[in-house]
Amino acid sequence: MRQYAVCLGMLQDGEVVLGVLGCPNLPQGPVSDEDGRSGAAARAVGQSHVGCLFSALRNHGAYVAPLWDEREEAAVRIHVSDLSDASAARFMESVDSRHSSHDTSAAMARELGVVLPPLRMDSQVKYGLLSRGCGSIFMRFPPPSYREKIWDHAAGFVIVEEAGGRVTDAGGTRLDFSRGRYLQLDRGIIAAPPVLHEQLLRAAAKVAPPAAAAAATAAPVGL
Numbered sequence: 001m002r003q004y005a006v007c008l009g010m011l012q013d014g015e016v017v018l019g020v021l022g023c024p025n026l027p028q029g030p031v032s033d034e035d036g037r038s039g040a041a042a043r044a045v046g047q048s049h050v051g052c053l054f055s056a057l058r059n060h061g062a063y064v065a066p067l068w069d070e071r072e073e074a075a076v077r078i079h080v081s082d083l084s085d086a087s088a089a090r091f092m093e094s095v096d097s098r099h100s101s102h103d104t105s106a107a108m109a110r111e112l113g114v115v116l117p118p119l120r121m122d123s124q125v126k127y128g129l130l131s132r133g134c135g136s137i138f139m140r141f142p143p144p145s146y147r148e149k150i151w152d153h154a155a156g157f158v159i160v161e162e163a164g165g166r167v168t169d170a171g172g173t174r175l176d177f178s179r180g181r182y183l184q185l186d187r188g189i190i191a192a193p194p195v196l197h198e199q200l201l202r203a204a205a206k207v208a209p210p211a212a213a214a215a216a217t218a219a220p221v222g223l
Contacts, residue, residue, distance in 0.1 A: 001026060001038055001039050002025075002036060002037065002038055002039075002095065002121075002122045003023065003025050003026060003035065003036060003121045003122045003123055003125045004023075004024070004025065004122060004123045004125070004153075005021045005022060005023045005123040005125050005128070006021070006022040006024075006125040007020070007022075007124050007154070007155040007156070008020040008021075008155055009021075009151065009154025009155040009157075011150075011154065011159065011178075012099060013026075013176055013178075014116035014153070014176075014177060014178025014179075014180070015058070016058070016154045016157055016158040016177055017057070017058040017158070017179070018055075018057055018058070018115065018158065019054075019055065019056045019154060019155035019156065019157065019158035019159045020053070020054065020055045020155060021052075021053070021054040021055075021124055021125070021127065021128050021155050021156060021159065022052075022053055022067060023051070023052045023053070023054070023123075023125045024050075024051050024065070024067060024077075024188075025051070026050065026051065026052045026125050026128065026215060027049055027050055027052075028049045028050065028051070028052055028064075028066055029049060030134065031119070031121075031129060031134055033117075033119065033120075035121075036119060036120050036121040036122070042222070045209070051066060051067030051068055052065075052066070052067055052128060053062055053065045053066070053067045053075075054127075054128045054131060054132075054159050054165070055075070055079075055159070055171055056131075056158045056159040056161075056162035058158060058162070059162075060161075060162070061077050061085065061162050061163075062077065062079075062131050062159045062162035062163040063075040063076060063077055063078060064076060064078050064128070064131075064132055074131075074157075076161050076204045077192050078131050078132040078133070078161065079131075079132075079133065079163050079164050080121045080130060080133055080136075080160065080163050080164045080165040080188075080192075080193040081133040081135075081136045081154065081193055082193065083136050083193065083195075083196065084097070084193075084195040084196065086112035086113055086114055086188070086196055086199050087113040087114060087115060087191035088096075088114070088115075088116075088136075089114050089116070089137050089196060090116045090118075090119055090135050090136055090137070091105065091108075091109055091114060091116075091118055091119070091135070091136065091138070091139060092120070092121060092126045092129065092130065092135040092137065092138045092139075093105045093118050093119075093120055093126075093138070093139055093140065094120065094121075094122065094126075094140065095120045095121065095122050096122075098143075099139055099140075099142055099146065100140045100142055100188070101141040101142075101143070104139075104141040104188070104207065104208050105118065105141065106118075107140045107207045108139060108200065108203050108207050108208070110202065111201050111203040111207050112199055112200070114137075114220075119135055124152070124153070124156040126134075126156070126158025127153075127155070127157070127159055127160050127191065128156065128159065130160055130163075130165060130191055130192070131156075131159045131160050131163035131165065132163070136192060136193065136194075136196060137187065137190075137191070137192045137196060137200065138189075138190075138191040138192070139189070139190055139191075139200070140188050140189040140190075141187060141188035141189075141208065141217075142188060147182045147183075148182060148183040148185060148189070149181060150177050150180075150181060150182065150183060151159065151180060153167075153175065153183065153189070154177055156191075157175055157177075159189060160191055163176070164194070164196070165191060165192060165193055166191065166192065166193075166194055166197040167189065167190075167191040167199070168189075168190055168191075168197070168201075169183075169185040169186040169188065169189060169190070170185075170186050170187035170188045170189070170190055170204040170208060171186035171201075171204075171210065172201050173186060185208060187204065187208050187210065188208070190204065197208065212222055
């Protein structure tokens, strides 16, 4: 009874060229903490302003339309936020901390001076919200034992990129969907408008350094 998305991503020669997100419980306007909590779906039933359809075709932009409106002209082009001041950003993360470390996201937020609380949503709706500027940052830091599947990110990835955002791992490498069922990641996933994205990469290097760098820093000297 929370948020969910029906996702379609099309790969061509390893590149995501098409993405569609159907988000039946997502408001078409501003979202609040209540929209991510249990029971949000029940509260939204029958409301005309609920239900979003995001889509993007590579090199043709990203769009959103009311999910239940079949008119082609109902779709409007969307863009990520132009926010450059991280202290005013709203960051998004998964509801379940087993899939993404809330502690790491919170540490990243403190490093950047973010003061707003996190917006916690299930599913790829977070990519949709980022692409239309309702959230400024999406961070995901899964435990080392968890392997991210390409179908959990493909659709949202192309939608955010076509909306002008960047989606990389925590080391700044663009997500690679050409290597099989799983993404090969450095620590986690960071998605944001370009200016904020650069700030996030610098924060990640301090807060969640790569394992090799962390080990070198902790190694005793003079042995």
